[in-house]
Amino acid sequence: MSGLLMVLITLSLLSCGEKEKKQEEDDKEPQVAEKLDLSSLVTVPPVDAPEGMVWIPGGVFMQGAVSSDKMAMPHESPAHEVAVNGFYMDAHEVTNAQFAEFVKQTGYITVAEREIEWEEMKKQLPEGTPKPHDSILQSGSLLFKKTKSSVPNLYDYSQWWKWGIGTNWKHPDGPESSLEGRENHPVVHIAYEDAIAYCNWAGRRLPTEAEWEYAARGGKEDAIFFWGNDLEQLSSNANTWEGEFPVENLKADGYEKRAPVMSYPQNGYGLYDMAGNVWEWTNDWYNTQYYGQLQAEQQVALNPQGASTPYNATNPYAREKVIKGGSFLCSASYCASYRISARMATSLDSSLEHLGFRTVLDPSMIKE
Template identity: 40%
Template structure:
């Protein structure tokens, strides 16, 4: 097996979860059989081993650009009529004090990481399926294809988010995208940080009020002023009421009450956890670290916060409680991350 497993995990599961699990359209991609269990485990373990070798940067103790949160407890889970089954039951979670990145990791920050470490992202690596070699690439959104909204674009990567003809020149302050969960884990290791757990993400997104639907309140009419999302008839008529067709530079919208920017909308953000649709129903039986478990390659990883492709009619990922997931080796043009640091 190659260093990258981009079979149906990327080309089928990704479109399924990115479109908020509501797109029932058939895929033109033939599903391939999974690799033997021993190879699948080795693939995941090899990536984590590679990440463990990354040298942490010298100034990793710095908390510049981070907000210190004292921690506390809150009610986690869905609290409006748009909530989905995997957001229930509501339950109480306790969060330890942490530092949180003010913003999503930017192109500029990620470039520094790559230049200092020589790291190669998953989208920049060729991969093999059943003995056939494929060129590097990632998934790009195509709203005009009625059968398949997401297409695998050769040479799409964090430097070329929409494909080889695109670039990030002049976009240093936009969130880095086309980065997989492994890429985010690698950056966090270098930065002396980690990815947030799902419970931590909802905690700092709610910013001290676990009764609200959105971080700014319950009034959806204010959304275009508060969050980068899709207004209009998804996916072909974007009214651009928020002034952004795709990614917005960080700090383009008001910070939440904790001083954190774009925790909702703009781009989905990777979390540490393995996704479990029934996670909340098992809270009574969980042991320490249940939500933090990330060794499982069989299941996808949690993404939170929504993106510029979320709409009120099709996807409400910008809700505080909204959950989603993606395959850990998937690169997408609307998925990035931010980090946290333990105290």
């Protein structure tokens, strides 16, 4: 059923420019350390990085928006100090070729490909929600569509999203499209459970939000973007929307939609596409009060795992995870979610043409 449920509830979670949400207080306290012993962090790789992965050395950083970031949204604050152990991370987003191998070996069927069960879907909708017509209640995923003219209200996201019946990872631009020539593009139309299934097959996991943001920073402190603070360098470093959104993409970065992985420079840790191209799943539940809780501890949060329960006051039926990195739809005039601290909430069954993932690996997960 993927993103159809999301369409029926609200399209607000599809936008880079979503408003800050009031959240329930999270009752899970992160592991903290009053006086963090840096020697306890894993900073040196115990073995060479597995093929296609890079080592991210453990360390301490400020998670959340930096004070100089004038484009930051409220849910990116307050900034708080975090420590993470070292881990291995995919150098780039999981590609169509990699996901195809997983499907070939397992026979896995993604959420966007499955038949929709209305009896299950309506349990997650407000009571009394009428059943959509059978012509709509078909498997598929969400596709972006340009508008023909300027959009005065950028909070009406239905103006540039449509339900694409027959759209899925194998048909990323609609049922008539294919993966031919796109083997090295990031796989998209991936729901959360699809990403988890791939991780389980590969013996890996999704990154926490803290790990993802720490890795994206690439060792740069107080930087807004992974390359520094100069917005003028955007088109040479990331695949984003440049022009009037959602009317015209000037393609200053060379691409209209998704770009092949590793098309742009790597960051300080050797990671590609940590800004733009496609959004990436993390394992954390979305909770805007969680950052405040961590700051209130006035201590360093050690390997925080995120909130224990999801809640979104503007969409209480949704179960949402944090996604990071922005996509080819992120515009400087609209959301600028190619910034390191940018984040968005997305429901578990959401699948869209600008949402994929990458995996991480703990040293302890490596088999001898």
